[in-house]
Amino acid sequence: MLVLLAGTVARAQATAREPRQRTVTVTGNPAEPPHEVHVSDETPSVFLFGSEIRKKSVRVDTTRIRVVDTGEQSRLLMVQAVNPLGEGERHELEVEFADGKTPARAVFALVAHPSDVDAFVTVARQQPVTPACPAEVRAAVRAPEDLLLLGYMGESGVPTAEIPQETDDAQGLESARGVAYRGKGWLMFQVAIRNLRGPQPWVPTEATLTSKTGEKLRGRVVREEQGETPPGEAVRVLVVTEEPPAGAGRVFILEVSGADGRTLAIPRVTIPAPTKKEPKR
Incomplete structure (x- = not known):
């Protein structure tokens, strides 16, 4: 993995885009927009997941994004734009985790950026809340106004x-x-x-x-x-x-x-x- 990362970063340094290493956390909340990941046709982007993913579950437009297969189940996934992406062009990348735990999947928005590329992305999963005792459950119940305050409902209602x-x-x-x-x-x-x-x-x-x-x-x-x-x-x-x-x-x-x-x-x-x-x- 270190050899792969070193090679990826070295290739990225030869391009005009500055390579980045990032960590993102997947929450599984459908109301949250997917994490944007900067990709290019010159430098592959490597995803390192905290747990195994189902490689057959990977969904992306393969006419625009190339996926490098690393086995049936793996924590590593490499993608690269087939050709330069246009301004405003976005491609959704979706993968499923193999263990069946929540969150069950991760979604990313692949975009181009003029000055940098995400050469290495570490993907963490938000840990589920530990079950509370009945008294704590009652105390955690949301109030109606939280639907608005948390952004789940607009002023027009549901x-x-x-x-x-x-x-x-x-x-x-x-x-x-x-x-x-x-x-x-x-x-x-x-x-x-x-x-x-x-x-x-x-x-x-x-x-x-x-x-x-x-x-x-x-x-x-x-x-x-x-x-x-x-x-x-x-x-x-x-x-x-x-x-x-x-x-x-x-x-x-x-x-x-x-x-x-x-x-x-x-x-x-x-x-x-x-x-x-x-x-x-």
Whole structure:
């Protein structure tokens, strides 16, 4: 790794861009913009992750960004622009961690900078908060005004839309009518999913949102109750994602998958329209 880093920095020094070494922390908060990483076609950028990543999960526009493979699972990833990036050109790089812990993925915005390039980026993950005792949990409950103060809601509020009921007998799963929410930079879907198949329990672990145009958003699954859902019982599931690109439309397929491989697909989920841009004060 030291040889690789030394070679990377040496090549960067031969270009007009000054090489940088940085450390960024991934929080998993969909409302936060991705970390910008300065890349170039002259110098590769090396990412060193604090834990193993799934190399097959790497998503980027390979016509513009070259990915150097370093094995099935690794903590190291190297990328480089295929050609010089234009002014304002951005490419999203997304990877998933292999251990399944939160945050489950990391997203970066790859851009060009006229004077520097990120030759080496150390990626840390924000550690989850240690579970507190019941009294501490009550004390940590957010007040309604925190939605505004923390930037999760604008002055126009949080628009909602209804999610239709869906039953899949083949998968042994069904959902009741739910609600879709849209805030500043985030979407959230609330559905109650019932496990119809016995004696198999079901634990929701992953969620994906797919638009008619093929745009995919990976969601973070939050369960009201931990543990397996017995046959005949329902579990309240929250799926949180970032806002989709403007061209993706508003109709999506919401898929919620369990640890046993069973998936419930809700085919026509309409997300709320974005709120109007608020006037500057």
